[in-house]
Amino acid sequence: MTASTALADAVAFARSAREEAGGWDRRGAIPTDVLDAVAGAGFLAVDVPAEHGGLGRSPAELGELCAAFGGACSALRGLVTVQGMVAAAVLRWGDREQRARWLPALASGARRAAFAATEPGAGTDLSAATTSATPTVGGLRVRGRKLWVTFGAVADVYLVLAALDGKPVAVLVEADRAGVTVEPIGGQLGMRAAHLANLRFDDVVVPQENLVGAPGFGLSHVVATALDHGRFTVAWGCVGLAEACLDLAAAHVGRRSQGGVRLAEHETVRALLGRDLVEASAARRLCEHAAELRARADADAIAETVLAKYAAARAASALSEHAVQLHGAAGCAQDSTVGRFFRDAKVMRIIEGADEPAELRLGEYALRRPGRSR
Amino acid sequence: MVNQRSTRSETAVDEVVDEIRTFFSSAVGEGVPHPDDDYFALGLVNSLFALELVTHVERTFGLTVEVEDLDLDNFRTMNRIARFVRHKLSETSGGS
Ligand SMILES: Cc1cc2nc3c(=O)[nH]c(=O)nc-3n(C[C@H](O)[C@H](O)[C@H](O)COP(=O)(O)OP(=O)(O)OC[C@H]3O[C@@H](n4cnc5c(N)ncnc54)[C@H](O)[C@@H]3O)c2cc1C
Numbered sequence: 001m002t003a004s005t006a007l008a009d010a011v012a013f014a015r016s017a018r019e020e021a022g023g024w025d026r027r028g029a030i031p032t033d034v035l036d037a038v039a040g041a042g043f044l045a046v047d048v049p050a051e052h053g054g055l056g057r058s059p060a061e062l063g064e065l066c067a068a069f070g071g072a073c074s075a076l077r078g079l080v081t082v083q084g085m086v087a088a089a090v091l092r093w094g095d096r097e098q099r100a101r102w103l104p105a106l107a108s109g110a111r112r113a114a115f116a117a118t119e120p121g122a123g124t125d126l127s128a129a130t131t132s133a134t135p136t137v138g139g140l141r142v143r144g145r146k147l148w149v150t151f152g153a154v155a156d157v158y159l160v161l162a163a164l165d166g167k168p169v170a171v172l173v174e175a176d177r178a179g180v181t182v183e184p185i186g187g188q189l190g191m192r193a194a195h196l197a198n199l200r201f202d203d204v205v206v207p208q209e210n211l212v213g214a215p216g217f218g219l220s221h222v223v224a225t226a227l228d229h230g231r232f233t234v235a236w237g238c239v240g241l242a243e244a245c246l247d248l249a250a251a252h253v254g255r256r257s258q259g260g261v262r263l264a265e266h267e268t269v270r271a272l273l274g275r276d277l278v279e280a281s282a283a284r285r286l287c288e289h290a291a292e293l294r295a296r297a298d299a300d301a302i303a304e305t306v307l308a309k310y311a312a313a314r315a316a317s318a319l320s321e322h323a324v325q326l327h328g329a330a331g332c333a334q335d336s337t338v339g340r341f342f343r344d345a346k347v348m349r350i351i352e353g354a355d356e357p358a359e360l361r362l363g364e365y366a367l368r369r370p371g372r373s374r
Numbered sequence: 375m376v377n378q379r380s381t382r383s384e385t386a387v388d389e390v391v392d393e394i395r396t397f398f399s400s401a402v403g404e405g406v407p408h409p410d411d412d413y414f415a416l417g418l419v420n421s422l423f424a425l426e427l428v429t430h431v432e433r434t435f436g437l438t439v440e441v442e443d444l445d446l447d448n449f450r451t452m453n454r455i456a457r458f459v460r461h462k463l464s465e466t467s468g469g470s
Contacts, residue, residue: 093441217444220424228425299397299430302422361422368400 006055007064010043014068014076018337021073024193025340028186030075032154038079039109043069045087046107052091053104059294063236063287070237071244074344075193077237078150081230086113086159088229089170093213093222102157102172114155115226116146116173116199124357126161126219131201133162133169139207140164142173145200152197153184159212160201161223168219170226172210179204190347228302231309231352232294235287238312238348242280245316245323245341249273252327263326272326276319283312303365310358313348320345390435390456397430398452409452424449431455437462 017034024030038044047062048054057065062084069077087106090098105111122128131144142162149158158173175182181200188196213222250273253263263269286308293301323338324331331338349355391409398413399406401423407413419427427449428439437459448458 093444095441213441214444214446216446220421221428221444224421224425228422297429297433299426299433302426302429306422361420364420368402 006042006046006057007061007068009041010065011068013038013041013043014072017069017076018072021076021193022335022337022340024073024075026192026334028192029195030073030079030193034076035079035112035154036109038076039112042108044080044083044107044109045103047084048087048091048103048107052099052107054087054107059232059291060288062233063239063291066233066236067240067243067284067287069240071240073193074237074241074341074347075191075195077233077240078191078194081233081237082114082150082155083109083112084233085115085226085230086157089159089212089222089226090172092225093170093217097209098172098212111156112151112154113157113159114149114152115230116149116152116158117161117223117227118148119144119146124354126223127168129161129163129168129219131160131162133164133171133211135164136205138205139209140171140205140211142171142179142201142204142206145198147198148185149197149199150191151195152199153182153195158199159223159226161218163218164215167215168217168223169215170212170218170222171206172212173201173204173206174210177204177206190344192343227352228305232287232290232305234348234352235283235290235305235309235312238309238316238345239280239284239287241316241341241345241348242276242283242312242319245319245338246273246276246280248338249276249319249323249326252323252330269326272322276322279315279318283308283315286311303361306353306358306361307365309352310355310362313345314355316341316345317349387456387460390459391452393434394431394452394455397427397434401426407452409456411452412450413452414446414450427455431459435459435463437466 042055043065046055046057046065047059050056066077066080069080083106087103090102094102106113117126119129119131121130131146133140133142142160144162146160156175160171160173162169162171173180179202183198185196185198186192253269256263290301290304290308293304320338320342324342327336327338330336333339395406402419413419432439448454
């Protein structure tokens with residue numbers, strides 16, 4: 001399978017998913033046979049190198065896949081995001097045995113992974129996480145509560161942020177271990193089909209080999225690698241979402257007439273679409289730039305990914321809001337596609353780093369840029 | 375011979391420290407820490423910095439930081455990074 005056929009397959013898959021996504025959203029779940037089909041088609045963790053059982057796709061190819069999925073269904077894109085986050089963390093910081101054990105299973109989709117960092121008292125500030133991992137006979141005993149775990153209700157394994165003697169650690173916890181309680185949640189504003197769950201770990205014992213990276217590095221390196229990867233795929237998903245909203249808005253205003261005038265004939269409507277086109281195009285270019293820097297492992301890739309995600313989430317948010325406005329009541333209807341995109345886009349400005357903390361990081365990036373060539 | 379080699383590797387350490395210092399000054403602006411300061415303990419760096427530093431060191435010196443290398447002692451101060459880099463480079467050049 002060449003890179004371009006893989007991508008063409010993903011685009012075709014996304015197109016068929018677009019028809020179904022409204023129903024998944026209403027019922028609060030992507031059917032598990034669809035999750036299996038995504039895995040079976042090889043759309044998960046496509047950037048894992050071939051030596052670890054992946055397809056070795058470039059960041060740009062991964063990005064295009066996420067844009068295709070994001071333009072159809074944010075929950076579907078979320079599946080790619082969380083699997084990719086855990087795979088990226090294990091690829092970067094797992095030892096030889098951990099890579100051999102987990103990466104082929106994550107790339108094939110034989111195992112579904114989810115990322116569990118957020119807690120009641122730890123959102124933006126993950127250093128406040130209180131879930132504990134205590135050395136015990138047979139490994140580590142994990143105790144604590146995690147919230148908002150995307151695909152947490154159907155995952156086989158969680159990458160859990162915890163603290164060991166006060167030091168941040170990242171621990172893989174299999175869902176079928178004794179003491180794991182999965183509480184599915186639903187009805188949230190967006191990403192309704194993404195099988196979200198809250199988790200409880202009541203003295204779950206995992207073997208020492210489930211610890212990824214040394215104690216002290218769980219947040220700054222392991223979880224940070226996962227979040228960096230997540231930002232990249234969310235950013236591209238937002239590009240697809242924004243472009244889909246622009247297409248739907250343009251099609252609608254070209255069709256709909258009021259007072260004998262097509263909506264598209266109004267100058268204000270055209271000007272709005274013009275501004276939206278600029279925003280969607282800019283977001284895409286920023287994501288492409290981040291992809292290039294990631295491909296050559298540039299140290300600026302991390303900040304440029306924050307930048308791209310920030311811009312793309314805002315573009316998705318603005319364009320979906322405009323698309324609902326231009327659709328009028330049709331945009332507010334229960335089965336409205338742009339209405340779903342509008343709800344999903346709001347979430348994108350909160351997850352993987354909300355707008356405001358991202359601005360602070362970007363401000364620091366701005367301060368250190370002068371005098372440096374791009 | 376032996377002398378020459380150790381001179382060369384000392385120069386290399388200085389160069390590594392200089393390079394790391396440049397990266398720090400671009401990351402933290404004024405207030406670049408002393409080569410023996412623990413910048414994590416000083417709270418000088420943000421949540422993205424740890425990864426940026428690893429990526430920068432890998433790219434600049436053409437090495438890979440493996441999970442076994444991920445030891446706070448290797449990354450805590452600029453001098454320790456330099457020592458780590460020198461050690462890594464001597465390892466990858468076949469121990470010659
Ligand atoms: C649909 C969905 C899926 C999710 N999936 C996952 C998942 O898979 N795994 C996981 O671990 N978590 C997940 N989360 C949780 C998500 O990562 C957190 O919501 C996010 O990190 C923000 O944390 P918080 O909600 O506690 O908000 P808080 O940290 O309480 O922040 C609330 C708001 O305060 C403002 N704010 C925060 N910090 C600053 C600042 N420094 N300066 C100015 N303003 C600030 C921002 O506007 C922010 O939105 C998910 C959330 C949602 C909604």
